[in-house]
Amino acid sequence: xxxxxxxxxxxxxxxxxxxxxxxxxxxxxxxxxxxxxxxxxxxxxxxxxxxxxxxxxxxxxxxxxxxxxxxxxxxxxxxxxxxxxxxxxxxxxxxxxxxxxxxxxxxxxxxxxxxxxxxxxxxxxxxxxxxxxxxxxxxxxxxxxxxxxx
Numbered sequence: 295x296x297x298x299x300x301x302x303x304x305x306x307x308x309x310x311x312x313x314x315x316x317x318x319x320x321x322x323x324x325x326x327x328x329x330x331x332x333x334x335x336x337x338x339x340x341x342x343x344x345x346x347x348x349x350x351x352x353x354x355x356x357x358x359x360x361x362x363x364x365x366x367x368x369x370x371x372x373x374x375x376x377x378x379x380x381x382x383x384x385x386x387x388x389x390x391x392x393x394x395x396x397x398x399x400x401x402x403x404x405x406x407x408x409x410x411x412x413x414x415x416x417x418x419x420x421x422x423x424x425x426x427x428x429x430x431x432x433x434x435x436x437x438x439x440x441x442x443x444x
Contacts, residue, residue, distance in 0.1 A: 302368035305336045305350075312358045326353040341372040343435040372435040375403040375417075382425040393420040408439040 303311065314322065323333045326349045335342045336350060347369045351362040364371075379386065386404060390397040393416040400417055402409050414436050418429045431438070 302366060304339060304368050306339070308354070308362060308367050309337070312354065312360070314354065314357070318357070322350065322353060326350045336369060339368075339370055341370045341433065344371050344374075345437075347371065372433060374406055374435045375421075376406070378421060378425070378429055378434060379404065382421070382427075384421055384424055388424070389417055389420050392424075393417045403436060406435075406437055408437045411438050411441075414438060 309315070309319065319333075323330045326333075326346075328346045328349055332342050332346045333350060336347060344364070347364060351364065351367060351369075355362045373381070378384070379389075386400045387397065389395075390400040393400075393413075395413045395416050399409050399413045403414065403417060411431070414431060418431065418434060418436070422429045
C-alpha cells in the first residue's frame, strides 16, 4: 500500500470528522456532479477517477470551509492510460497499429484528453492483450468524449 495512504486520513475518516452523514451525504454526489457509485467507491477505499475524486473533495471543502484535496486525503486513484503504458512499456505506435485506432486518438488518451468510447475500448483491449492483464474503462482512468443526446 502507498505510504501516503497510511499517513493521510481516508475519505471515510474525513466524512466522519466533518460529520457529513444522512441527507448531506445523499446530496454530495449530485452537488459534486458525480455518481453515487463513485462516492461509495471513495468511502470503500476503492479506486476512482481523479476528476471525480477532485470534484467530491472540492464540494466537501466548500461545505466545510476546510481545504480537502488529494494532497491531504487518502483516495485510491485508478491508473491513467499513461500509467499503464509506462508500467508495461507499451508503444503508442504499436497500440495504434494493432488496435486500428488512429495514432492521434491514442496520443489523446496518453495526454488524458477526451476520446470516443469505442476507440478507447479498442485501445484498452489491445493494451490488455499486450500486458496480459484486464484493462477496461472500469479500471483505467480515461476521459471520454461527451455524446450529445437527441
